[in-house]
Amino acid sequence: xxxxxxxYLLPTYVTLTFLFLAIPIGYTFxxxxxxxxxxxxxxxxxxxxxxxxVCGQQEVCDAFVNxxxxxxxxxxxSTVLGTMIAIxxxxxxxxxxxxxxxxxxxxxxxxxxxxxxxxxxxxxDFGWQKGLGTVIIAHTMFTLSFVVVTVKARxxxxxxxxxxxxxxxxxxxxxxxWRITFPLLLPGILAAAMLAFALSFDDFIITQFNxxxxxxxxxxxxxxxxxxxxxxxxxxxxFVFIVAIAIVxxxxxxxxxxxxxxxx
Amino acid sequence: MAFVALGGSxxxxxxxxxxxxxxxxxxLLLPGMAYLALFFLTPFVSLILTSLKQPDxxxxxxxxxxxxxxxxxxxxxxxxxxxxxxxxxxxxxxTVIALAVSYPIAYFIAVKARNKPLLKGMLLTLVxxxxxxxxxxxxxxxxxxxxxDSWIVNTLKDFGIFGADSYIIGTNFAVIFGLVYNFxxxxxxxxxxxxxxxxxxxxxxxxxxxxxxxxxxRKITFPLSLPGVISGTLLTFxxxxxxxxxxxxxxxxxxxxxxxxxxxxxxxxxxxxYPTASALSVMLMAAIVVLVSAYVRKSGTxxxx
Numbered sequence: 393x394x395x396x397x398x399x400y401l402l403p404t405y406v407t408l409t410f411l412f413l414a415i416p417i418g419y420t421f422x423x424x425x426x427x428x429x430x431x432x433x434x435x436x437x438x439x440x441x442x443x444x445x446v447c448g449q450q451e452v453c454d455a456f457v458n459x460x461x462x463x464x465x466x467x468x469x470s471t472v473l474g475t476m477i478a479i480x481x482x483x484x485x486x487x488x489x490x491x492x493x494x495x496x497x498x499x500x501x502x503x504x505x506x507x508x509x510x511x512x513x514x515x516x517d518f519g520w521q522k523g524l525g526t527v528i529i530a531h532t533m534f535t536l537s538f539v540v541v542t543v544k545a546r547x548x549x550x551x552x553x554x555x556x557x558x559x560x561x562x563x564x565x566x567x568x569x570w571r572i573t574f575p576l577l578l579p580g581i582l583a584a585a586m587l588a589f590a591l592s593f594d595d596f597i598i599t600q601f602n603x604x605x606x607x608x609x610x611x612x613x614x615x616x617x618x619x620x621x622x623x624x625x626x627x628x629x630x631f632v633f634i635v636a637i638a639i640v641x642x643x644x645x646x647x648x649x650x651x652x653x654x655x656x
Numbered sequence: 657m658a659f660v661a662l663g664g665s666x667x668x669x670x671x672x673x674x675x676x677x678x679x680x681x682x683x684l685l686l687p688g689m690a691y692l693a694l695f696f697l698t699p700f701v702s703l704i705l706t707s708l709k710q711p712d713x714x715x716x717x718x719x720x721x722x723x724x725x726x727x728x729x730x731x732x733x734x735x736x737x738x739x740x741x742x743x744x745x746x747x748x749x750x751t752v753i754a755l756a757v758s759y760p761i762a763y764f765i766a767v768k769a770r771n772k773p774l775l776k777g778m779l780l781t782l783v784x785x786x787x788x789x790x791x792x793x794x795x796x797x798x799x800x801x802x803x804x805d806s807w808i809v810n811t812l813k814d815f816g817i818f819g820a821d822s823y824i825i826g827t828n829f830a831v832i833f834g835l836v837y838n839f840x841x842x843x844x845x846x847x848x849x850x851x852x853x854x855x856x857x858x859x860x861x862x863x864x865x866x867x868x869x870x871x872x873x874r875k876i877t878f879p880l881s882l883p884g885v886i887s888g889t890l891l892t893f894x895x896x897x898x899x900x901x902x903x904x905x906x907x908x909x910x911x912x913x914x915x916x917x918x919x920x921x922x923x924x925x926x927x928x929x930y931p932t933a934s935a936l937s938v939m940l941m942a943a944i945v946v947l948v949s950a951y952v953r954k955s956g957t958x959x960x961x
Contacts (some may be wrong), residue, residue: 406764410782412904413840416797417789423800433800473688483682485728492689497826499696501890501948503898505917509924509937510699513706520773533695537686594790596901597917601924613792613864617906621796630794635783636788651773 417633424626432623442623449624455612456628462524462599462608463592466531471585473532474539475577481540483548499537507534508601515602523602530602531595535588542587546580590636673872688895695833696908700941707934711792718928732935740936743916746945747896748901750835754892755885757836758843763877766851782843795834795907799825802908826910836901840893843888850884851877886951895943916940 419556426432426440447453477496480486499507511530513524554576558568596610613625710723733740761783769776786794800825802808803834811820824830862872878885900917903909909918916936924933 402760402768403932406779408759408839410779413782413786413837415801416794416837417786419797419801420789420793422707423797433803435780472779473691476684477688480681480684484676484684486681486685492685495692495697499946501690501694501894503917503944504892505900505920506703506937506941506944507696507699507896509920509933510703511929513934514695514699514702514926515707517702529695533692536692540688549670590787594787595823596792597898600921610790610792613790614901614904615795616905617792617796617904618798621793628791629790633785633789637785640784640788640846643867648773 420626421630421633424623424630426623428623432626433620439598441529442627446627449622451607452609452612452622452624452628452655455607455609457605458524459593459609462527462531462591465478465528465632466535468589469528469532470539470588471581474536474584474588475543475581476534477540477549478543479573481544482618496537496540499534500541504534504595504597505601508598511598512601522602523606526602526604527599528610530598531592534595534598535591537589538591542584543577543580546577546583550576566638588637593632679739685836688796689896703941704773705938706930708719708939709931709934720930728931728935729939732932736916736936738915739914739919740939743897743940746832746915747893749894750832750839751893752890753832754838754839754843755889758840758888759839759847759885762847762851762881763842766848767856768856770852770856771912773832780848783841783848786841787806790918791838792901793908795838795902798830798834798837799907801832809947825908826905826913829915830908831903831913831915834908838902839892842891842895846887847884848882850887854880855917890948894946897944899953
């Protein structure tokens with residue numbers, strides 16, 4: 393058997409790159425346990441205090457709660473609006489199809505700073521006070537296209553024969569939607585909602601332009617960076633990370649069990 | 657679905673019945689599209705109008721009147737040319753490096769791990785894992801790791817690679833490094849999704865016809881992954897060109913690394929020079945539109961989403 397370098401080269405490279413990707417995550421996690429005084433820069437020893445008393449830094453907690461409120465509101469609105477658009481795009485014929493596709497695509501291709509400044513300029517012209525409301529408006533806007541893309545992929549996998557069967561059995565259109573279409577689309581809708589939530593929760597640039605005095609978690613981190621980020625911020629970052637990874641793993645395990653069952 | 661591919665292998669699309677026409681379509685489209693018209697499209701009008709405003713005679717900071725002041729653009733370019741050029745050159749360099757780093761990862765997950773669903777799922781989770789922790793916290797972590805008294809910098813000094821007063825934070829290297837790091841997942845996922853659909857029999861056919869692996873890659877694998885490469889490139893280049901977190905002085909940048917985003921932020925949010933900030937934003941968007949329309953002309957609008 394001939395020894396081939398190529399056989400090991402790629403796996404080694406992939407492993408090293410994944411380790412590299414994980415470095416800042418590990419760093420954030422480790423320093424969430426740092427017995428820091430004010431700025432969380434030098435390692436001073438292990439403590440659980442930051443985890444047990446996250447709201448010791450009131451501002452971190454408030455910013456986190458604001459982020460959750462914004463993400464939940466924006467996700468609800470953009471998921472409903474985006475799902476409707478996705479169904480229309482796959483199922484219906486209408487005029488201005490190209491224009492619709494283009495308008496939906498543009499937010500994905502616009503730098504955040506442009507969307508943020510544009511919306512802020514509009515709020516300024518309208519004389520709207522920036523705050524919680526304007527942030528929710530902004531987040532709904534930039535997550536909408538992501539919802540459409542995600543749900544659209546799911547609608548395209550839906551067999552129209554199933555809905556036809558429903559109609560043949562005298563279900564009215566509303567019944568067909570809620571009993572057949574919606575349950576079949578649900579995995580796609582949930583995936584889209586999770587994506588919208590994650591994008592909204594992590595957004596910084598658009599938020600900074602449209603939040604006024606309101607603090608969200610990323611905005612808190614940005615402002616705090618000048619003097620050092622408190623360990624409590626690392627706690628919240630790590631906590632969100634663990635929850636998100638747990639959800640992703642659960643979804644994956646569930647779908648792999650399902651696949652195995654189908655294979656039998 | 658060419659533009660945003662969020663990993664995983666979706667079930668196959670089925671043949672759809674012929675599309676219906678009807679009022680239902682309008683009812684489904686109207687609320688969402690009206691929302692985008694009001695909060696995505698008209699802000700561009702505001703942005704352009706603001707970029708042409710002139711200072712209010714009262715002289716109050718942050719007060720401007722509607723006008724047609726083309727001079728704002730001249731001022732923005734003459735004042736911030738280095739930052740404008742830096743934005744695009746940083747974005748270009750970081751995109752090229754991210755492509756080189758990401759392609760082998762995408763290839764490994766899509767081709768080498770193709771028949772191992774569990775491994776594939778795990779690797780994809782690892783690719784997107786950085787998304788789940790705030791981008792700002794990750795960038796700040798790199799700042800700490802590369803800071804002046806850090807283990808890395810001290811080691812480099814001990815070995816004599818670095819002079820006594822050398823530093824990493826605030827250099828072009830640090831900013832490009834941070835940008836590449838943040839955008840590797842955005843590059844990897846679309847390439848993965850292209851390679852995932854690659855028919856391996858075509859690669860075998862290349863080998864059967866006596867092409868060596870390099871030729872097979874150049875003539876078969878890479879051209880077939882091109883849609884993913886283009887998507888990944890746009891998904892990386894566009895956000896980087898407007899980014900201002902990595903290049904900020906509080907993160908990996910310094911006084912000499914400011915990009916367009918930093919200038920827009922400073923003008924809009926700190927010194928309230930809205931016209932200059934808007935003029936810069938309009939120019940950035942114009943550049944992106946040129947780039948994207950070249951892409952649209954190649955692939956058509958149906959493939960965008």
